[in-house]
Amino acid sequence: MxxxxxxxxxxxxxxxxxxxxxxxxxxxxxxxxxxxxxxxxxxxxxxxxxxxxxxxxxxxxxxxxxxxxxxxxxxxxxxxxxxxxxxxxxxxxxxxxxxxxxxxxxxxxxxxxxxSTGAQSLMLGLPEEQRLIGHGLSTCATCDGFFFRNQEIIVVGGGDSALEEAQFLTKFASKVSIIVRRDTLRASKIMQERAHANPKISFVWNSQVTKIVGDASVSGVELRDTVTGATSSMA
The missing domain is CATH 3.50.50.60 (FAD/NAD(P)-binding domain)
Structure with a gap:
């Protein structure tokens, strides 16, 4: 029918x-x-x-x-x-x-x-994303922020959405690290000012996430310096 x-x-x-x-x-x-x-x-x-x-x-x-x-x-x-x-x-x-x-x-x-189907969350394209989504990996700070109370959180991105999510997560996290591919932010001026003024937020510049580490849940990430190519990790 x-x-x-x-x-x-x-x-x-x-x-x-x-x-x-x-x-x-x-x-x-x-x-x-x-x-x-x-x-x-x-x-x-x-x-x-x-x-x-x-x-x-x-x-x-x-x-x-x-x-x-x-x-x-x-x-x-x-x-x-x-x-x-x-x-x-x-x-x-x-x-x-x-x-x-x-x-x-x-x-x-x-x-x-x-x-008018709009936009969807932009993933990093890493193979472990599907396995770890909902297990320490999230695309929604307002949905899942409470679950990470008193933990250190990583946010990937340098635009308004990333900074807004990071700002919100400081209500729960002990520390929020924002990983940015460049040495500058794309976010609006007011969002940048708020992020820089928040003592819980720090920035990791010129860095790209190459792997999300963890078996049953996220335990850290591996990074590559976009300028020098050097690798490092964050837990």
């Missing part, structure tokens, strides 16, 4: 919910397939469900927590008539109209489809 919609929206992050608000207000009765609950960015609400305070969204001069912002956006879309399915699309076919999408065995058709 199929269900037809004028507009089908895949994804429910900021872009997907904005599309839902506009199309619902245009009386297009959008159906939003918002994803499944998980501990990654591939979930209802997208990456903002994994962040803490959002300071640069218009209309919130004091900032707003990411999950609360997405909850408000969802409520706004629903108020105008958007319908939601808390599932993940498993197959799509754009070769002919009406467009088709499947959620497992359930079939959906639509005159228009808006794909």
């Amino acid at each position: 199929s269900q037809h919609s004028k507009v089908l929206i895949i994804g429910s992050g900021p872009a997907g919910l904005t599309a839902a608000i506009y199309t619902a207000r245009a009386s297009l009765q959008p159906l939003v397939i918002e994803g499944e609950p998980s501990s990654t960015s591939d979930q209802p609400g997208g990456q903002l469900m994994l962040t803490t305070e959002v300071e640069n969204f218009p209309g919130f001069p004091e900032g707003i927590m990411g999950p609360e912002l997405m909850m408000r956006c969802r409520e706004q879309a629903a108020r105008f008539g958007a319908q939601f399915i808390t599932e993940k699309v498993t197959k799509i076919d754009f070769s002919a109209r009406p467009f088709q999408a499947w959620v497992r065995d359930q079939h959906y058709t639509a005159d228009s489809v808006i794909v």
Whole structure:
């Protein structure tokens, strides 16, 4: 059995919910397939469900927590008539109209489809990642930070996301080391200032993680100096 919609929206992050608000207000009765609950960015609400305070969204001069912002956006879309399915699309076919999408065995058709699946966590591409994810290796500080209370934590990256995660982790960790491939940060000025001012945060410059060490759980990393090629390890 199929269900037809004028507009089908895949994804429910900021872009997907904005599309839902506009199309619902245009009386297009959008159906939003918002994803499944998980501990990654591939979930209802997208990456903002994994962040803490959002300071640069218009209309919130004091900032707003990411999950609360997405909850408000969802409520706004629903108020105008958007319908939601808390599932993940498993197959799509754009070769002919009406467009088709499947959620497992359930079939959906639509005159228009808006794909707003957003971004996902960027992994390092190391073979041990799949084995150790959830065992000391995490892509979500707000989800897992509590489990690393009073431990030393390594964060990889030099952008806003890395520094925001590191800043949050200092609530739990005894020390946070940020590994950066270059000798400068890509993060915004204000995020850099906050990180440098935090006594629990230190930087490891010109370094790249080449291996995550550990059997049942993470016990350290191996590093390569991006300038000299020298190797070292951190536990």
